[in-house]
Amino acid sequence: MDEAELQGIIADVLKGDTEKFEKIMHLYQKSIFLYCYHMLGHHSEAEDSGQEVFLKAYRYLEKYRPEIPFGAWLYKIAYHQCIDVIRKRKLAKYLPFFYRDEKENKHVDQQIEAHYFDESVHKAMSKLSVEERNLLILRCVEEKSYQEISLILNQSSATLRKKYERSAAKFRKYYAQGKEVGPNEIGQGSGFERTFSFPDVDLTGKVMGKLYAEQKTKERFFVKYKVGLLVAAGMVLTVSSAFAAVNYHSLKNKQGNVVYEKKTLEESGYTRPSKDEQIRSLKSGGYADEVLQEGTAGLFYVVSDIPDMKIYTESKGISFTDVSKLRDKMKDQSVKILDSLEGKYKFESARVDFEPMTYVNPLSPEEEAAIAKKLKRQAEESKKEFAMMPVELSKDYWRILSIYNNQGKDIRVTMSKTSSKETVIVHKEWDLKEEKLMVKGVEMIFTDFGTGKNIHWVYDVPNTNQTIRYHIETSNPVTKEELVKIAESYLD
Template sequence: MKFKVGVLAAAGMLLTVSTAFAATNFTLTDKEGRVVFEEITPEQANYTPPTMEEMKRKGKSFDYADQLLKEGTAAIFYIVSDLPDMKLYTQDKSLHVTDSAALRAKMEGQYVTILDSLNGGYAFKDAAVTFTPMTYVNPLSPEEKAALAEKLKKQAEESKQDYAMQPVELSKDHWQINSTYTQNGKDVRVSMLRTSGKETLIFSEDTDFQREKLVVNGVDIWYTDFGAGKNVMWIYDVPGTGQTIRYHIETGNPVSKEELIEMAKAYLQQ
């Protein structure tokens, strides 16, 4: 592991920078100290890579979702397979938005900041909005999964198709927005994820990059330089809900660290 200590100041808005380090067991917490985002290794997650047949089956569910679902909807898919586990796949199709005002209207009352442009002249280009399927918010019990799998298997057999599907209700307050801002062919990607649970990212132990904790406008922000680009992340606590929104701004080079922090400040001032 690599350690480095640095100090940075900018007009009193940016306080002391703490340690920068290679990625390992990184977490973000809410105001109560509850871990809402974590990065762990495959070993820590007890992750087993899928077999080729499993990858093919899951790939089919993605393909059918893309072909059959309308934007802003989701469904549970059963794919006919020689595999014995009767697995189900929840897939969704994001709503595509090309106007920032329309996106703001769509997300009214959601405590999220939608900007028309970012510092440096980056204009809103588009966004993909996904409201989380309720099967992720309130997962089915093993018994419910088994019963639904049998039901969809029978539907597939009767229709003589290699799949069957059932629509899924979407959450009204769990969602993800992936937006793009552009200027002269250069893009900045801004993502927001609202959830009431913990988000886990599995990463390779070989991953090695520099990360620094900053305090900007009184908010803890994590800045990461991964060589080909950089990003910042922070947590916003949604008032009165126990939910959080994770903000993530990412850009390639040559956008500087200081420019990226200025972009983050525009969200923090809302």
């Protein structure tokens, strides 16, 4: 695709043709994912960050200037997204990358599995600054020219060339120290070359699903929106061109009421929002990411030409890397949190999102209008593009997303207790294969969606009318039998 055609697609998206954004994603999604993968060193983080990069690109597309190459603009977003992730986790995992000694034209192919780091590479990379690592990755892995990198990092080509030579020299020095060889020996068969193939990834369906998402007040339709959260109860689906007529199953509580279901877009009565509404909603989420602290929520008003004075409820979850702290946080919630799955998938991280009270007790139209008016005035007085009012979080309703990892392969476990029925919107074009299973007396829904599988069931909390929904998802090659066995561990 040439630059003129790309600029035409961008213009069409800005005019409201959101579907054409998919063409942009097809063009850049692999390179952006690989860049995030190199910067972050973890497949699921790279996938989530890649999705966030494209969401931000869509959200701020109106700020893009055509005189700058679109790829450079996109990489700049990716760079800041990765830096933000590194800051939040406070311990970067450095990744495999290709290294080139440009001064002597010596090549070192450091093609190492993300879960199988060469200790010397890891130590050498850890001694470099984030800027130095990023420069090596952009130059050696992404093979960007200095002119392209200058647009991404806002530095002159001459300055970057000097920084690259210094960074490369530092890496050679640190790597040589780790290997106990001389710097000049690097690149001449040092014995650590390994075959490395990047995993395929398709971000398109997930991102486009988010862009078409809309939340309703009474019967909310959960579509995956933010980094780290999954569609509804954790379902990640890849769009397929195949069509299959599916009889979607539902789950009921002990009173016989449906608490979980799937609906197609047509069945749900979903109305596609306008381009302005989509942009405003995405901006609201962006502002929330910027200003909310973990474990807080707020009502956001975004300055817009749309006259409806709409406000958005946004929240930010609490992150955990210590399973004992997670278990302590949820100790009174009747939820089962495991240290590992089948003894080999170890707990890696989790995020807990408590429901804002505006979900539990929705605002009346009069209350919402009054708050919107107040926030609009605040935004005008502060001369900002948005205003925010804090909202209390419920202690009784929540959603936990836990990630368990084994040698780079993830299993995601989502547990949720919400104030209303969960309805997942699916496209009829998605090639889903569903069946109901009975596992140790518990009714479960098993779904095979091509690139992976998931299983879903409901737990009735004793002495209450409340339920906790469990959802376990994994990519191939985990089998149906293995997934059922993992589910059984939560029933024991």
